[in-house]
Amino acid sequence: MSNDISLSKAPAAAAAGEPAGETLLQVSGLTKHFPVMGGFPFKRQVGTVQAVDGIDLTVRAAESFGLVGESGCGKSTTGRLITRLLEPTAGTVSYRGQDISHATRKELAPVRSEIQMIFQDPYSSLNPRQTVGTIIGGPMEINGINPPGGREKRVRELLETVGLNPEHFNRFPHEFSGGQRQRIGVARALALEPRLIVADEPVSALDVSIQAQVVNLLQQVQREMGIAFLFIAHDLAIVRHFSQRVAVMYLGKIVEVGDRDSIYQRPRHPYTHALLSAVPEVELEGEERERERIRLAGDVPSPINPPSGCRFRTRCWKAADKCAVEEPPLIRLAGAEEGHLTACHFPEEPTIAARDEDIVMDPALAALEDVSDRPQ
């Protein structure tokens, strides 16, 4: 699979050179609570899963916005709320000033073609009973788009765009590898010439060798067609490679958001520190470890019953009484760059350099290290 792809057709909007920085997507106070039903003989609501709990974010035109966090922190729910696969419990999603948070299918129709989605699992996101041509042409058929030269010609162009052979038109998904399937998924998302693509962990189901190809493809698409991306992932390295701005989510809330370099080089929130420290790094022999080392203990608390105040306090080494009482607002801290917001009462130093003492919260890991330290 070659990586040099030719973008035969860029949308007119991008070609016209739209003013960069125009706000495309504005999300404010977005909340999604799933009811937990239980009881016998009559089912009633016994609780709520607070999957997403009041998040604000802005995606500008032609920008790639990364959303990272642990499994179960609400990243995917956020993506599905923005594409309106789910209806928000509260808060608003507005696309170019139009509130789409509770729009019906008919009202959404004009916006549908502009917001598309790339899915996580390339094995379940393609209908096994449809040909590639039908899969990619389907969105055009639904939206009644008749490109010049016919839909089939357009589908062949799209296949070429994503680096597949246009002659694969009549094949079925089971004849393709995971990476090729994901390319088909990308072609389907591009079929409507969208301006915003929500990519829900688009590469996490792929082999590492294929991940790079698909990420490069997405990056090429993003740059050359001027499509804005909301890139949801748990792989910090890929988000760093792909996104200009990054938000870190923890248990349904955004804890830190800012420019890529600012987040990766000068994080302030303890959770961001912990996440960055957990990324494995190759150390050459004799090389001094220069990054800080933080090992958290336990799991993310249940979103059915999240901790009061700051949600990270149960796993935070700096937690104080204030954290349990008062929820920290997402604000720009003193000394932080423009647009770098952090939700923490006791932020860390803006560096990822090694500390005097490692923070090892995990008792098992701490005990192990005690043993290995003893002979020295």
Add this chain to the structure above:
Amino acid sequence: MTSSTETTVSGPPGEPDETTTAADPAVAAELVGRSPGQLMWLRFKRDRTGVISAYVVGFFFVVAILAPVIAKLYGKDPYTLYGQNEPGLLNDFGYPIAPNGGMSGRFWFGIEPNLGRDVFTQLIYGIRTSLGIALAVTIAVTVTAILLGISAGYLGGRVDYFVGRITDLLMAFPAQLFFVAVMPVVTAVFVSPVDETPTYLRVVALITVQWFLGWMGLSRLLRGQVLSLREREFIEAARVTGASSWRIVRRELLPNLVTPILVQSTLMLPTFVTAEAGLSFLGVGLVEPTPDWGRMFAIGGEIYQNDLTYMFFPGIAMVIFIVAFNLLGDSVRDAFDPKAAR
């Protein structure tokens, strides 16, 4: 053409290779994938049991459809009382004089005792009646199950709850007993007990009662399939592009449900044939003079001590038909889902 391209590529079925090659080299090189349906067909063709069973089942259907033609060529009909009209065929006790139930070059499968009708035409017309009813029930049941199963699975919530409870309720009925008890009631609703019940009404009643207690299994199966399918991301992908629910059901769900529908209905049809035969055997199905497969067993049961041969042909035909149809159903399932088999 096939040799020049990749091995996984096959030409469009039924299209001569020369025309594609001659027309345009670019068109000739076009890669055509094999659809899951085509793969299924290839696997099925390789299964010798399945192919033979399909031929046997096909033979039965051909016989049923062509019964009047066959009877005409054969020169007899299932209603004439040959044994009573012509002396020398039945003895004083009403049994065939000739050995083996009166089998001869003229009456291939013998003569029916007492009434003296021709067994061969009775059998082919009986197969025609029974298969026709079973086919009608299968179609009615499949359509109902598709409608209810998919709506329950796709809509969920209250619809799912009510369809589910109705399914539970009907599944709790003992089917055979219910048929026996209800058949007279259903006919009595339309015809006063003093009048003669017309045959078409009996047929409709037979189809109705079997349909009423037949759809639950397939419906429940389809509901489960839809529940698992609708969580798949390709449904979400269709929704993101703005597809309506109707389109999602028709274009995304239904093609994925063809396998269970086809397999289940193939396995269902022979059970309806036996159920219909059972009802006729018990006397609540079709009555004289309509030829019926099941009633031949009833008559055979009365006279088997004196004329065993009468039971022979309907019995063998029924056994072959049921075994072949079940083997066919198994082969269809194996062909669609090679992982589930062996």
